[in-house]
Amino acid sequence: MSLCETIRSNGDQCRAQALPDRVGCWAHDPGSREKADAARRKGGENRSTLVRATRRMPRDMKDLSRRILEAFDQVATGERAPDRAHAMARLAAVYVQLHQAGEVDARIEALEQAANGGNGTLAGLVSTYRRPS
Numbered sequence: 001m002s003l004c005e006t007i008r009s010n011g012d013q014c015r016a017q018a019l020p021d022r023v024g025c026w027a028h029d030p031g032s033r034e035k036a037d038a039a040r041r042k043g044g045e046n047r048s049t050l051v052r053a054t055r056r057m058p059r060d061m062k063d064l065s066r067r068i069l070e071a072f073d074q075v076a077t078g079e080r081a082p083d084r085a086h087a088m089a090r091l092a093a094v095y096v097q098l099h100q101a102g103e104v105d106a107r108i109e110a111l112e113q114a115a116n117g118g119n120g121t122l123a124g125l126v127s128t129y130r131r132p133s
C-alpha cells in the first residue's frame with residue numbers, strides 16, 4: 001500500500017493510505033469522490049446537531065469537544081497516530097466523568113441545603129442550586 005498523492009491545503013501530502021491500485025485515499029481518490037462527498041454531508045449534518053448540543057456546554061467542555069473533532073479529522077487523514085487519539089479519547093472520557101461527578105455533587109449539596117435550611121419549596125430549592133460553570 002502507498003500513501004495518497006493528494007497535497008493538502010497546508011502544502012503537506014495527505015498521510016492516509018491510498019485505496020488499493022489507486023492514487024488517492026477514500027477522501028481524495030476521484031473514484032470515491034461521490035462517496036466522500038456524501039460522507040462529508042453526513043458529517044456536516046451530525047456536526048450541526050453537535051453544535052446545538054455544544055451551545056449548552058460549559059466553556060471547557062466546548063474546548064474539549066472542538067479538540068475531539070479536530071483529532072477525529074486528523075486520524076482520518078493520517079495526520080495523527082490512532083494510538084495517540086485513543087489515549088486522548090480515554091483522558092477526555094475521564095474528564096467528562098469528573099465533570100459529571102462535580103455536577104452531581106453540586107445538585108446533592110443544593111438538595112441538602114434545601115432540606116436542612118431552605119423553605120422546602122421548589123423556588124427555594126432552585127434559588128439555592130447554582131449550576132457549576
Ligand SMILES: [Zn+2]
Pocket residue numbers: 004005006014015016024025026027028029
Ligand atoms: Zn488523501
